[in-house]
Amino acid sequence: MLRAFRVVAFIEGITTILLFLVAMPLKYGLDYDALIRPFGMAHGVAWLAYLAAMAVCLPGKGFTIAEWLRTFVFALFPTGTFLNDPLIARRQEQLSRA
Template identity: 55%
Template sequence: MALAMIRLFRFIGLVEGITTLALFVVAMPLKYWFATPGLVPPVGMIHGVAFIAYVMAMIACLWGRGFTRGEWARTTIAAFVPFGTFLNDPFLKRKQLLDESRIA
C-alpha cells in the first residue's frame, strides 16, 4: 500500500509540474505576448486542481509512513516553488526504491 501511494504521489507531482510548465511556457506567453488570453483560465484551473491533488496526496503519502521532518519540509516547499515537484521527485524515487528493497 505504501509503495502504491508513493508511486501515485510521484505521478501527481509529475502532472502538477507539467501543468505549471504549460501555464508558464504556453498559456501566459500567449496572453502577454500575443494578446490571446483564452488558454490561461482552463490551464490555470487544471493546474489548480493538480496543485490541490498534490497537497492532498502529499499528506496521504507522508503521514505516518516514516518520513522525516526534513522530507516533509522539502516536499511542502516543492509544492510552492515552480517546478519544485520535478526537483523533489528524485528524493521520492530514492525513498520508493528503498522501501521496495526492504520488501523484497
C-alpha cells in the same frame, strides 16, 4: 503509495510548466488569454491533488519533517516537483527493498 504521489507530482509539474511557458506568454506576448482559464484551473486542481496526495501517501513512509517541508516548498516553484522527485524515488526504492 509513493508511486501514486510521484504521478500526481508529475502532473502538477506539467500543469505548472504549461501555465507559465504556454498560457502566460500567449496572454502577455500576443494578448491571447483563452488558455489562461483552462490551464489555470487544471493547475489549481493538480495543486490541490498534490496537497491531498502528500497527506495520504507520505505518512508512515519515514520522511523527516525537513523532507516534508522540502516536498511542500519545492511544489511552490516551477519545476520544483521534478527536482524533488529523486528524493521520493529513493524512498520508494528503500521501501520496496525492505
